[in-house]
Amino acid sequence: MYTIEHYRNEFISYLESKTETKEPVHLYAPITYIMSLGGKRLRPVLVLMAAEVFGGDYRKALDAALAIEVFHNFSLVHDDIMDDAPLRRGKETVHEKWDINTGILSGDAMLITAYQLFENYNGETFRNLAKLFSKTALEVCEGQQYDVDFETRDDVTIEEYLKMIEYKTAVLVAAALKMGGIVAEASLNDQDSMYEFGRNLGIAFQLQDDYLDAFGDPKTFGKQVGGDIIENKKTFLYLKAYELGAPKQKKELLDLFSIHPIDVKEKINTIKRIFIESGSAELTQKEIERFTKKAFVVLEGLNITAEKKNLLREFGENLMRRKV
16 A cells, blocks of 8 residues: 555646646636646545555556546536635636636536546446446535525524535545445445445545634635635534524524625624534534544444555544644
8 A cells, every 4th residue: 555645646647647728728728727726636545545445456546536536626616606606725716717607617528527537447347437426426416405405494404414415525535435446346345335434534524624614724724714604504513503502692693694794704703703602613523523433433344454444544534634
């Protein structure tokens, strides 16, 4: 097994070798732009790591890894349009740099490109990768719709919220790990266990993202801090604050999450204060830890060497310590 950094560097080199701005430029330039903005490259690294964990050659998994990353960035382009987000990874979002129509069309082209990459695999491997990818892509869309629906609902439950982030975020992390197992021709049991490890890790990852959205450093977070608050998103932080808050705090939450004030800074600061005073901020951190531990329990049950388990554990621990 190689280091996490090795897999990341290998993927980035492969990505750069496959990236080109061709005609028509206004379709492909935004794709080159979003793919070059960096990011953690979490999902493609997981594809490559999983392939090697199960005794395969990570280089055979590079196209599957690229498909996952292209799809992930496609979803970001469209999510940013829906959220009217000005920043992505500290830079202008595609629809801000170009326009909304360009963002929609370039995103569509990215989705098709992701599917095309599976054509580089033969027979059963192609079928299994495409089947998993189709299921996952549809779940991501369902998760995004739940996210949009929750913005105008005042009765969202914790259970509903966890299902939403499982579909919107966690299933893609889980699929990345399972794809590595598919390429390496691992047993179905091992593939499913790796999927479950990724699902729990993905939920913890999204909860951490929600926390950083409110309490992260804007210099390192890369997105607009407080973006979820501005968009009235019913995150775990909000739901716990509403559940645990005093009557006055609940009223403030309902009032502020029903408007789009001119002074967004005041709204963000007030909501963050309620998150802290209600105990929601602390409980969110505990929930992140709970799902991370659940992932590690699944990891211990995998039929792989201690060295390989340690590498996956290290990846998970680094993910939960992140500031970006």
